[in-house]
Amino acid sequence: MSTLDDAAIRARLTDIFRDTFDDDSIEIHEAMTAADVDEWDSLNHINLILAVERGFGVRFKTSEIGNLANVGEFLALLKGKLAAAG
Amino acid sequence: MREGLEASRTYTISPEVYEAFLVASGDVNPLHVDDEHARRLGFPEKVMHGAILGCFISHFVGMHFPAGAVVLQSLDTQLKSPCHLHDQVRIDARVTQVAEAVGAVVMSLVLTNETRGRVAAKARVQVGLR
Numbered sequence: 001m002s003t004l005d006d007a008a009i010r011a012r013l014t015d016i017f018r019d020t021f022d023d024d025s026i027e028i029h030e031a032m033t034a035a036d037v038d039e040w041d042s043l044n045h046i047n048l049i050l051a052v053e054r055g056f057g058v059r060f061k062t063s064e065i066g067n068l069a070n071v072g073e074f075l076a077l078l079k080g081k082l083a084a085a086g
Numbered sequence: 087m088r089e090g091l092e093a094s095r096t097y098t099i100s101p102e103v104y105e106a107f108l109v110a111s112g113d114v115n116p117l118h119v120d121d122e123h124a125r126r127l128g129f130p131e132k133v134m135h136g137a138i139l140g141c142f143i144s145h146f147v148g149m150h151f152p153a154g155a156v157v158l159q160s161l162d163t164q165l166k167s168p169c170h171l172h173d174q175v176r177i178d179a180r181v182t183q184v185a186e187a188v189g190a191v192v193m194s195l196v197l198t199n200e201t202r203g204r205v206a207a208k209a210r211v212q213v214g215l216r
Binding site for chain 1: 159160183185186187188189190192212214
């Protein structure tokens, strides 16, 4: 997983968003929030986190995702975990 | 709760279970209630509703699996072979993912028909921990 470059991470995360929210038109961007995605409710939020964990082989803690402001911060968290995994 | 945790339980498709499901579902398709009809279709006797296995899964997750209070969030079931009245079905479950961040657990289930010696269904269950 650690060999993924930024573009590959973004592409894989986009696929996960599209699958989770059943919307092939989704293009993720740094400022995106749940308010920008119709199907982003509490249950799909759980589904999203589970899918990202599976898709990238990482695990998140409540304290890590509890205060994320947008997709950009989520991406930064994800990239940090992938880098730490070496 | 941890990844790799396993648990099992065996259920029987008893007449009581079958009849209760008939009432609950209202599904009286001849395949499920008429032995002669089922035999004409190549089955040895009437075929139990596949969703009865879903009822067993519901009990297993909600009442048996050592996860405490849970809320079923998704259930993806693949039926593999028919079950018949009085068949015993064993559920073998394994925790495949624990998402601490969102309080959710994913389990992989194999439902083995012990009476027929074959897999009856496989399922993936996602539950929220409360």
